Amino acid sequence: MIQYRFxxxxxxxxxxxxxxxxxxxxxxxxxEPYAGxxxxxxxRFEDNEDYTDALFYVYPDHAYKIIVRDxxxxxxxxxxxxxxxxxxxxxxxA
Amino acid sequence: xxxxxxxxxxxxxxxxxxxxxxxxxxxxxxxxGGLAMVVFGIVEHDAALHHIDFNTLGLLIxxxxxxxxxxxxxxxxxxxxxxxxxxxGEPVRILVALxxxxxxxxxxxxxxxxxxxxxxxTFSITKQLRVNPIPFLITQIIASNVGGTATLIGDPPNIMxxxxxxxxxxxxxxxxxxxxxxxxxxxxxxLFVWMFRKQIRTTPELxxxxxxxxxxxxxxxxxxxxxxxxxxGMTILGFFLHQxxxxxxxxxxxxxxFVLLLLTGEHKMEQALTRVEWTTIxxxxxxxxxxSGLVETGxxxxxxxxxxxxxxxxxxxxxxxxxxxxxxxxxxxxxxxFVATMIPMIQEMGQMSMDNLEPLWWSLxxxxxxxxxxxLIGASANLIVAGLAGKEGHPIRxxxxxxxxxxxxxxxxxxxxxxxYIRYLM
Numbered sequence: 001m002i003q004y005r006f007x008x009x010x011x012x013x014x015x016x017x018x019x020x021x022x023x024x025x026x027x028x029x030x031x032e033p034y035a036g037x038x039x040x041x042x043x044r045f046e047d048n049e050d051y052t053d054a055l056f057y058v059y060p061d062h063a064y065k066i067i068v069r070d071x072x073x074x075x076x077x078x079x080x081x082x083x084x085x086x087x088x089x090x091x092x093x094a
Numbered sequence: 095x096x097x098x099x100x101x102x103x104x105x106x107x108x109x110x111x112x113x114x115x116x117x118x119x120x121x122x123x124x125x126x127g128g129l130a131m132v133v134f135g136i137v138e139h140d141a142a143l144h145h146i147d148f149n150t151l152g153l154l155i156x157x158x159x160x161x162x163x164x165x166x167x168x169x170x171x172x173x174x175x176x177x178x179x180x181x182x183g184e185p186v187r188i189l190v191a192l193x194x195x196x197x198x199x200x201x202x203x204x205x206x207x208x209x210x211x212x213x214x215x216t217f218s219i220t221k222q223l224r225v226n227p228i229p230f231l232i233t234q235i236i237a238s239n240v241g242g243t244a245t246l247i248g249d250p251p252n253i254m255x256x257x258x259x260x261x262x263x264x265x266x267x268x269x270x271x272x273x274x275x276x277x278x279x280x281x282x283x284x285l286f287v288w289m290f291r292k293q294i295r296t297t298p299e300l301x302x303x304x305x306x307x308x309x310x311x312x313x314x315x316x317x318x319x320x321x322x323x324x325x326x327g328m329t330i331l332g333f334f335l336h337q338x339x340x341x342x343x344x345x346x347x348x349x350x351x352f353v354l355l356l357l358t359g360e361h362k363m364e365q366a367l368t369r370v371e372w373t374t375i376x377x378x379x380x381x382x383x384x385x386s387g388l389v390e391t392g393x394x395x396x397x398x399x400x401x402x403x404x405x406x407x408x409x410x411x412x413x414x415x416x417x418x419x420x421x422x423x424x425x426x427x428x429x430x431x432f433v434a435t436m437i438p439m440i441q442e443m444g445q446m447s448m449d450n451l452e453p454l455w456w457s458l459x460x461x462x463x464x465x466x467x468x469x470l471i472g473a474s475a476n477l478i479v480a481g482l483a484g485k486e487g488h489p490i491r492x493x494x495x496x497x498x499x500x501x502x503x504x505x506x507x508x509x510x511x512x513x514x515y516i517r518y519l520m
Contacts, residue, residue: 050486051482052217057307061309
């Protein structure tokens with residue numbers, strides 16, 4: 001299991017397990033520079049040959065729904081971490 | 095027949111058998127077969143080169159470049175999501191909308207390219223609606239083969255026929271094949287709805303989620319999109335006017351492709367040229383050389399004579415034979431080598447006793463293109479979609495597809511038979 005921490009003045013993150021996937025609901029409270037970074041993450045997952053590793057749905061007001069397959073859960077969180085959208089990542093006991 | 099002809103038949107049958115078995119890649123086999131015809135002295139080197147239709151190759155390469163650059167703009171995703179929003183996120187109507195977009199796209203782009211562009215957005219929309227993507231993918235396979243029938247550039251058999259027969263221009267294909275392709279799509283749509291409506295139900299909340307999507311985020315590169323739209327528009331206009339301009343369709347496509355690369359810069363050129371499906375291009379090169387062995391040794395002429403003997407030279411019987419034979423063969427075999435063999439055969443018929451070849455060409459085009467819907471191995475687009483679906487955890491079974499595709503293929507060929515008869519043979 002992975003635990004993560006984020007800056008609540010910058011981003012809102014909610015996640016919900018659904019079968020073999022996790023649905024993230026993310027909203028950026030500060031567009032700059034985070035919206036561009038989010039776009040880069042989206043491009044990274046969309047430009048590979050796995051079409052359903054992480055599916056991005058973009059809504060107005062910098063809101064996102066991302067459906068992430070279990071096998072790519074850690075990859076997705078790592079991408080958020082590298083983009084400084086989350087502050088820390090740690091393995092924890094389930 | 096001379097000894098050379100038997101050698102040519104032997105090489106052809108072995109290569110064809112190996113292509114069907116799918117044990118070795120078809121491009122390697124076609125190239126080796128074509129080279130065997132030259133190496134064993136069945137065809138002179140220059141004659142084999144003469145049989146390679148560079149117009150077909152140029153058209154394919156040109157369109158592949160244009161599409162690969164345009165795909166980077168997000169245009170195709172934008173159109174699909176726009177359509178999904180227009181039908182209020184209702185799954186059955188989205189299924190119809192995506193099938194129609196695929197059919198339209200396939201009329202102007204290669205079928206494989208079209209389904210490759212549609213598949214990711216289909217997975218995305220169906221995941222959001224939490225519905226099974228298989229009905230959407232199957233209807234897109236079928237729509238791509240029907241849409242590809244409509245124009246000279248829509249499907250490789252049409253590209254090959256159009257480039258081999260001077261009178262069959264881009265406009266001639268539109269005038270003769272677009273009406274029947276549209277009628278077939280019109281007949282298919284209620285059947286799609288009837289077949290799949292119970293499998294693709296969703297909730298109002300999930301539909302509402304589609305309606306809220308931010309469209310402005312879907313176009314990833316606006317400047318590039320404008321350049322692509324201008325070049326694509328000019329290229330399609332060029333296809334409409336190619337006869338009046340005294341230009342081959344390949345010259346139009348390649349001009350469009352390299353003007354677009356000029357506008358986008360060198361970095362795009364490297365990427366676009368890498369994305370050209372060179373395996374398909376070399377498959378064509380090998381096939382043209384392979385079939386040249388049969389042409390040069392007189393095998394094709396003898397087959398044409400036998401076909402005329404079988405039908406008594408009657409135009410109606412010959413047209414129907416070509417249409418149904420092409421359809422059934424294309425349902426289970428690769429339609430490209432089949433058409434590559436049939437083209438010289440029909441040309442031979444013209445040199446024998448038949449003077450009106452037009453119904454035969456349209457019969458071949460309709461049979462070869464529509465036949466592709468008959469089974470999962472009937473066309474490259476079918477195999478590509480099945481492969482993608484399997485990889486994403488939604489395998490399309492051969493028999494499941496056959497139960498849907500084969501009856502629909504028979505319906506379309508029956509409609510094509512009536513069309514050919516009424517329009518050209520009555």
